[in-house]
Amino acid sequence: MLLRCLILSVLAIVASSFVLPSNLDNCAPPNGTDHQMHWWQCSNGPVQFLNATPYDSTGTKYEYPIHLSKPIVVKTQINNPTNTYVKPNLRNTVNLWKYGGWSGCTWTSIPTLGLLKDLSACDHGVPCPVKPGNQELDVTIDFTQFEQIINLLKDNQPYQLEYMLHDNQSGDDSCMMVQAWAYLQ
Template sequence: MALRYALLASLLALSLGCDSFPNGTDHAFHWWSCGAADGVSVSAVRPVNPDGSPQYPVRLDQDLHIAVDLVNNNRVFSKLSLDVTVWTWSGFFKCGWKQIPTFGLLEDLDACDMSLTCPLKTGSGPITVKLPFSKYGIIIRLLKNNAPYQLKYELSDENGNVAYCLMAQTRALTK
């Protein structure tokens, strides 16, 4: 009888727990577009070290560099703002992405000042976006190390219209 309860408890524990790294984030960076202005598209997104070499898992305790293959056939964007949203993977009975409160620290950032070379001209080509997470150590130190995170980067023009939105799921180191 005790063996049956032990087996039942083991099966329940397996069925109720979350995968440590969903969607293969233990070994690969995943991204997709969540919106864009007409004529703006991205064909590749890769986390890289400052020298351009691949970086995985990503490090959130340092500035994050993202190589992006961008096409802008819309217009020149002279001013862009950036909103960053962060989720962590967790749950017991229901696994899922839970938003991490950042208390406005990662909202309405001047993307041209901190991460992009502006104006963002028309045409296509690779660009490297720098996200200065090292400035936000107060938030980063609270995050679990070596864990899956989902990030949303939303660039908006001077009128508040979305120029490009990117979602990414990644394994991240915070220490």
């Protein structure tokens, strides 16, 4: 408990120094994020992402801009040519960036102090097992359990998210980078 309080205190200090300032007045929305989510694959596979579309927490209604204070279902179309990925071997790490601020119209990393690193992917939004084949994979991204990170973010802003998967058994890596306009309320 003491360690958690220390981490939250350090996170708050870092946030007040680096994360919260944002000046988007002179910055055009990056990559058209004011109208649609922008994504790309950031790894060589073997799993290939073919599409990614944001939905509300029920997975039934297209939703954009996204709402980071609620679970988001990202319907991805993937091609998994090789292995079946299962718990506890499938792990995920999420990195975040904000746009604009003191450094101008650029992406600036948001420190998460390891809270989003090496999590069980099957327990944090990936429906396991992930079997080989071409398929829709509905991945849930849920920051509500990480309120200390949500509290660092500003409403009505563009954010960049790197969603990395690693399978400890096969050594396979997969990565998707997403840029999206986000609300917190």
